[in-house]
Amino acid sequence: MAKRRLQLNLRGFQVFEAVARHLSVTQAAEELGITQSAVSHQLRNLTDYLGEELFERQGRSIALTRAGARLAEALDGAFDLIEQSTASTIGLNRRMIRVALYSSFAAGWMIPVLPEFTARHPDIDLRLVMISDPPEISDRVADVFITSEPTRRGYWSLRLFPEYLVPVAASTTCRDGFDRPVPLITSETDPVMVGADWEAFAALNDLDLPTIRDGAWHCCTHYLLALEMARAGMGAALVPDFMAFPALARSELRRLPGAALPTGQTYDLQIKYERRKEPDIQRLVAWIKDVVRRNTMSATHVTA
Template sequence: MKLPPLKSLPVFEAVARLNSFSLAAEELLVTQSAVSHQIKQLESYLGESLFLRTGRTLALTDEGRQYLESVTTALLQIERASEQLLGEETSRLRLACFSSFAVRWLVPRLPELQRRYPQLDLSLEMTTENPVLSDRVADAFICINQPSQAFSYELLYRERMFPVCSSDYWEKICRELALNRQEGDDRITLSPEQLARFPLLSTYSIYDRKVGDWHNWFSAVGQSLPVTARVQHFSHMLLALEAARYHQGIVLTNDYMLSNRDDADDFVRLPCHPLATGYQFHFAWKTSRRRERGIQILRRWLVEEAIADGLRADSESD
């Protein structure tokens, strides 16, 4: 078996992760010259430059980035295998997921996860965009669709969006439209034209274009957003939902945003058509790490919670 100088691999990983020779030396409790020596030894063995050094600026080369991906995975697998043989029960796991999903759905459920699986040490990395699937970022991910063939996926939710507002604002809508509440809310249906009479709260990040959410919602029934519609813009769904909570208008949101058990009753889902966005939320993990206990514990728990919350049907899969 032909292997590179093994002592240099953790050094290379630390330098790449911290983007600094000095910080890597501090973390590894060695001198900076020792770090430089290990990197030079590894580059000499590989016959490739792993870092670009321009003054005080340090960056990975293309070869360095490619090598780091494999080295990080290998080091993590060695760490996990060693922990199992040592009898250590704790499974440390980094999960990267969208901030809206983390704040509104995942975080409120973490106490139950910790109660059932105290051996799972979970840390969260929140992202505003689809997370980059890499061991450098996290060990597991909640992502949209299936962006990489090197990963395995478990379906959690097929997104649909629908209009909601605060309970007080729903009363305002009923008064201004002279809706007959005596028949019950389930007998009321609002048309897109009626909705457009009230302020619409729009989230840019859903479709990455101005008022894309409401344009798509109206298009789903063959209509156009009226030019007279009053639209208030927000960069993130969390902000738009908070604005709706404080009676500022009507927002398009999805199921997991309304599943927070502490404040779900603050909102009213309006009797209108839903919009299927085509986005599918998956739990993702690198296929080569499929036997790791922590990943499988988290996978099973997420699926159980998604089914219990109605995000995914019991029999549903990819």
């Protein structure tokens, strides 16, 4: 006997999923390539069909109702499954893994060791996807995530290592360490938080911050920029140890004195739970674990 299905308005569910993801009719309309009035029309029809209010107004913004949140969660998984199946059918994701990660982690840790993985697994197409905080953790973005975010429900997580900041400067500058004032580069750009990283470092190492800082703060938004500013001779920067290690090994930077500063952040690998045993993903995870183990044994955390 042939299976019978409900006559569903799939377009309405697609429109709802886009609005729920963006919490914006305007952005959903832009993504779907339709007008805002068409989006509103589909939402009204779906609300009438389900007999449930899916959104509620909160000032000028919208929020999901309890029923809307349940539907959004169900549709997220359903659309992820459809996208995976479609991609597999047409061969888009065959032997391909998308890895989402921060720019600092990509440049400072992943890319330097990546040739080893491609040499071991030349048949796996590894694609790096840049993310920023807070990242969208979804199959629409990537297959594997390396983030500092709490593990999302439905995802398996593996702790890689904690984050430590170390002070570095160009080999030609700051030769006396902190014996005399030096320009300081901070990755804290919030006016209230400028220099908070150096304040914590100074407190940890019993240093008087006003005494060691020379001139105004040099501010940037990312560790990657701070590293390049230090390399350019603009002053001393606090950057993750794994980012500093290659430049220190090449004598492009000098490690300044002081204990490494723990930030309380960790780098964790996250994979959707039902995908963690896919053979290629297992190969990638095993390789990452091996690299982390070898780096730990080699004292990747640069000491004073």
